[in-house]
Amino acid sequence: SQQGEEDPQALSIQEGENATMNCSYKTSINNLQWYRQNSGRGLVHLILIRSNEREKHSGRLRVTLDTSKKSSSLLITASRAADTASYFCATAVGEKGAQKLVFGQGTRLTINP
Amino acid sequence: DAGVIQSPRHEVTEMGQEVTLRCKPISGHDYLFWYRQTMMRGLELLIYFNNNVPIDDSGMPEDRFSAKMPNASFSTLKIQPSEPRDSAVYFCASEQGSGGNTIYFGEGSWLTVV
Numbered sequence: 001s002q003q004g005e006e007d008p009q010a011l012s013i014q015e016g017e018n019a020t021m022n023c024s025y026k027t028s029i030n031n032l033q034w035y036r037q038n039s040g041r042g043l044v045h046l047i048l049i050r051s052n053e054r055e056k057h058s059g060r061l062r063v064t065l066d067t068s069k070k071s072s073s074l075l076i077t078a079s080r081a082a083d084t085a086s087y088f089c090a091t092a093v094g095e096k097g098a099q100k101l102v103f104g105q106g107t108r109l110t111i112n113p
Numbered sequence: 114d115a116g117v118i119q120s121p122r123h124e125v126t127e128m129g130q131e132v133t134l135r136c137k138p139i140s141g142h143d144y145l146f147w148y149r150q151t152m153m154r155g156l157e158l159l160i161y162f163n164n165n166v167p168i169d170d171s172g173m174p175e176d177r178f179s180a181k182m183p184n185a186s187f188s189t190l191k192i193q194p195s196e197p198r199d200s201a202v203y204f205c206a207s208e209q210g211s212g213g214n215t216i217y218f219g220e221g222s223w224l225t226v227v
Binding site: 041043044088093094099101103104106 | 117146148155156206213221
């Protein structure tokens, strides 16, 4: 079963608007990561937030983590048509040295020009 | 760096045939992962290796699937015999470190079994 679940499954917004995607997970984590997948391509790492961090920024991306609620959000500000892609959260589970990433089902984001 | 290299990129095969997918991880990375992606099940971890040793193969669907990593720069995922329900995109990914860090994906092998 999937560890992370993204919400919404699909999101369509106008260029220039902000896009927010959420991720919930079930078990304790060491870190949470967000990845992007363009159609027909492999996943590309966007940002990693550790379990002891609450917020992290990278360019137009802002990620928050609430371990008490077992949830994370990814905010893309000032969206562009090129941001159209699927976005996945992934949680690192397991003991150190034997951790693995478990991915959610993803949010399909469409930016309309 | 060339990144994670997978081959073939696309394969169409008949049911019952053997399929071999190949992966070259990023040099120096000590973890290698095989994932499968389908519309129905999303992205599933099949198996992963650390320093060429299989650590967790609990995601391998059945005995028809096998994976090997004979050395640090090469891994294979084999399906024998293949079935139509094996049609999916198979991704190889690699990581450097203690596990749970950023992983780098290949472009995937798109498998269609007819």
